Amino acid sequence: MTLTLHVNGRDHVITSDPDTPLAYVLRDELKLKGTKLGCGLEQCGACAVLVDGQAVLSCVSSAASFAGRDINTIEAVGETDIGRRVQAAFVAQSAAQCGYCTAGLVIAATSLLGRHPLPDDTAITEALTPHICRCGSHPRVLRAVKQAAET
Amino acid sequence: MSLDAHPLIADWIGTRDGRLLIRTGKVDIGQRISTALLQIAHEELTVPYELIDIAAVRTGESPDEGITSGSNSVEQSGNAVRRASATLRGLLIADAAERYGGEKSDWIVEGGALHLPGTNHRLLVTEMIKDTHLACPIDPEASIAQGHGGTLPAPPMRGLTAMTAGNYTFVHDLDLPGMLHARVIRPPHAKARLKSIEESAIQRAEAKGLRLIQDGSFLALIGPKEWPVVEGALKLSAACDWDIGDGIPEIDVFGHLTTAKAVGRFLVVDGTPQQGPVPDLPSGHNFKARYERPYQMHGALAPSAALAQWDGEKLCVHTHSQGIYPLRESMADSLGLDKNQVEITHVPGSGCYGHNGADDAALEAALIALAMPAVPILLKWTREEEHCWEPYAPAMVVELAATMERGRITAFSAEAFSDTHRGRPRPGPNRAGPSKQLANRFRLEPIAPNSAQPNMGRHAGMHRNLDPIYDFANKRLVKNLVTGLPHRTSAMRTLGAAANIFAIESFMDEMARIDGSDPFAIRRAHLSDPRAVAVLDALERQVAELPGLPATDGRGIAYAQYKNQMTRVGICVDVSANDRAEIRLNHCVIVADAGRVIDADGLVAQLEGGFLQAASWSLYEKVVWNRDGIQSRDWDSYPVIRFDNIPAIKVIVLDRPDERSVGAGEASPGPTIAAIANAIFDATGIRMRRMPFRPDDILRQAVSE
Incomplete structure (x- = not known):
């Protein structure tokens, strides 16, 4: 039985082994390289994607487990109003240094604002704590999420 | 150093497709050197940002600026590009005056063009450069744009929009036709060597279209799709028999x-x-x-990676190394090639904060590529490899x-x-x-x-x-x-300055406490540098505006000037400690003097980032090992700072437009560690003289006191 994934608004028939973690299918087969791999252990958040609007880590769970779900990667985030606002706020706040954690954080923020249009500090912290940033852009990311919520 | 080795304008500046092209040997590792260079070129030549490119950093094309380290990029590459641009501006003005008349001093350079007021003469800088002989020496005394010659606000950080859209290319994202993915199969620890591999396991891998590359105990698996290589490497690893020797010394x-x-x-x-x-x-x-x-550990968010391709004559390597020219020589020597047969191109990796696995991954990718002529090889380390094998x-x-x-x-x-x-x-x-x-x-x-x-x-x-x-x-x-210690070591952000400033600035706090004096006063009493005193004065004014400290909280300050000659930084940190000795960072104030400010926002970002990395070193980080190898193998066994312990940070930069610009990427970590230790003492009465300051470390220290 072939696996079909609904990614960024389109159905894709997947030829990779369905047990392959989703991130590898996105990057290697669908050539969506924006989703990053940082640990392969669901510890760092770099691989977050939107699944039915929720931020989900994609580096461990099999591609097959996402069948029938609506998957959106960083490449498609700018197609929603919230996603665009988050991206613009990250740029406005210079909320990155090396940028490797950025895609995961934009996904996490987009997911959060979809659930809580005006999140308080605790909700923002909770949403972002699964994500590691080693460059120390945290204060800027926190400001960016607030700016995106307020615009 | 940069100007001496590369004294011509053409070494640093050119044009391509009607655009200004800036060459540098310094690589952008998230510290925004490319943004700063863009701004410098704009300040001197006034060409709009959108018409300036920063060339890829590649051996044979870019100036050899050694290693991007030591917070030297603005001083070295920045100074070279500034002097080259300023010399060029002088040449262009002289040329314009000669061709169209007017005194040189009458010509105005603005908006990327030369203009003689009262005439219609308007000459585009990018057009004029095409006809200018650039292979002429840079005048190190060329007058530079006073104040901020450019008319535009600071440029946006290069690559930022692409980063938020997922289309900024890291070396991990390179994808060439016919490319194979590779993973190294590592021994259990650095002392182990291969005895044998089960032949049947190799055959099973080959049956799946994978191939083992071997050079002694260096083993790698390659294949066309990434995940089967990852899985296959794990399986082959289990089929290896290693001579583990005496293991890693379990010493204090x-x-x-x-x-x-x-x-x-x-x-x-x-x-x-x-x-x-x-x-x-x-x-x-x-x-x-x-x-x-x-x-x-450096603990880069992205495990190291490299792409290598060998065509039988030339080895092309894409790497996130901080030193492409030194790496080229080392790789050529390692592989028995002439250095002109090796071309190394820098492609961004994640932030590295020093010498991580980048250079090692580059050589490993090359070893595999040499065994597979004409095939591009993309090697990636795993999280566990980066944690266990980086220096x-x-x-x-x-x-x-x-x-x-x-x-x-x-x-x-x-x-x-x-x-x-x-x-x-x-x-x-x-x-x-x-x-x-x-x-x-x-x-x-x-x-x-x-x-x-x-x-x-x-x-x-x-x-x-x-x-x-x-x-x-x-x-x-x-x-x-001291040598002969258990682990391979190398350069990490600030080198010895982190421990030395931790020691000296903790000591100053201890002296103040013994003397019953104020931590600002005791420092000022021993400082004759007016710029240092100005930093401390500004910090004290800022601290006075912080909210009052509850009894369970503590405040600590520290001051340092990186290498005693670069950026001056004063830091104050407010912490609270609960009854389990968990430390929360509440407020942080950073005051810095980095001389003339170029990219103000980039400077602040470096100071904040240095603070947070050092806060992570202070509160969380410590490599653990035993006889069987490194036990800090992932982000659970080697925790780092996360979004749940980020203080409110205020950064004040004292701009000194008439002073030399100095780097700031390593200025804040040292004082950060001491300020946190001093704040913990203020909150708890416990003096932490060994990093990190985790709850069990603090409780152990409390008992021993």
Whole structure:
């Protein structure tokens, strides 16, 4: 039985082994390289994607487990109003240094604002704590999420 | 250094497709050097940002600027691009005046064009450059744009929009036709060597379209799709039989960082180690303390990676190394190639904060590529490999002794102890470069690591910032190189400055407490540099505006000037400690003087980032190992700071438009560690002299006191 994934608004028939973690299918087969791999252990958040609007880590769970779900990667985030606002706020706040954690954080923020249009500090912290940033852009990311919520 | 080796305008500036092209040998590792260079070129030539490109950093094309390290990029590359641009501006004006008349001083350069007021003459800089002989020497005295010559606000950080859209290309994202993915199969630890691999396991891998590449104990698996390579490497790893020898020594490293174990001892005078006898510590000091930092890792968010392709004549490597020219020499030597057969191109990786696995991954990708001519090989390390195999920041001890009389420090001794901070593959005697590259140790004809040589440069290695910035009488400073310790070590952000400033600035706090004086006052009393005093004054004013401290909270300050000659930084940190000794960072104020400010937002970002990385070192980070190997194998076993402990941070930059611009990427970590330790003491009465300050460390220290 072939696996079909609904990614960024389109159905894709997947030829990779369905047990392959989703991130590898996105990057290697669908050539969506924006989703990053940082640990392969669901510890760092770099691989977050939107699944039915929720931020989900994609580096461990099999591609097959996402069948029938609506998957959106960083490449498609700018197609929603919230996603665009988050991206613009990250740029406005210079909320990155090396940028490797950025895609995961934009996904996490987009997911959060979809659930809580005006999140308080605790909700923002909770949403972002699964994500590691080693460059120390945290204060800027926190400001960016607030700016995106307020615009 | 940059200008001496590359003295021509053409070395730094050119045009391509009607656009200005800036060349640099410094690579952008998230510190925004490319944004700063863009701004400098704009300030001098006024060409709009959207018409300026920064060329890819590639051997044979880019200026050789050694290694991107030491917070030197703005001073070296920035200065070179500024002088080249300023010289060029002078040439263009002279040319315009000659062709169209007018005095040179009448011509105005603005908006990327030369204009003679009162005429219609408007000459585009990018057009004029095409007809200008650029192979002429840069005038190091060329007058530079006064104030901020450019008319545009600071440029947005290069690549930022792409980063938020997922289309910024990291080396991990390279994808060429016919490319194979690769993973290395590692031994259990650095002392292990391969005995055998089950033949049937190799056959099973081959049946799946995978192929094993072997050079002695260096093993790698390659295949067309990434995940089957990852899985296959795990399976093959289980089929390997390793001679594990005696394992990794399970020693207390701090017990080995002593005078008795030192292989080299040097008196340090004015920041520079001296040959000759080291005087004994005089007796009579009324204060002694020992400060310790464990092995810590760079912990890049992205495991190291590299792409290599060998066409039988030339080896092309894409890497996130910080030093493409030194790496080229080391790789050519390792592989028996002429260096002109090796072309290395920098492609961004994640932030590295020093010498991580990048250079090792580049050689490993090349070893595989040489076995697979014409096939592009993309090698990626796993999270576990990066944690276990990157070269760590060495464990370090700083022993202080001092005499204080009536609030004045009248004698001061500091001795630093550590293994080398210099593990980069730089060319040197005895195949120094290859001896530092990981894979070479495991090959059939191995290149063993050289014994570490002491770094005798000013404020280099472990003695960076060992010399206190204060006016202490009777200083005795000693560098002690200790080798033969359990782990490979190399350069990490600030080198020895982190431990030295932690020690000196904790000591100043201890002195203030003993003396009953104010931590600002005791520092000012020993500082004659007015810019240092200005930083402390500004910090004190900012601190006065912080919310009042509850009884369970604490406040600590620290001050340092990186390498005693670069950015000056004062930091205040407010923390709270709960009854489980968990430390929360509440507020942080950073005041900095980096001379003339170029990219103000980038400068602030570096200061914030340095603070947060050092806060992570202070509160969380420590490499753990045992006989079986490294046990800090992921982000659970090696925790780092996360979004749940980020304080409110305020950064104040004292702009000094008439002073030299100096780098700031490593200015804030040292004082951060001490400010946090001092704040913990203020909150708890417990003096933490060994990093990290985790709850169990603090409770253990409380018991021992």
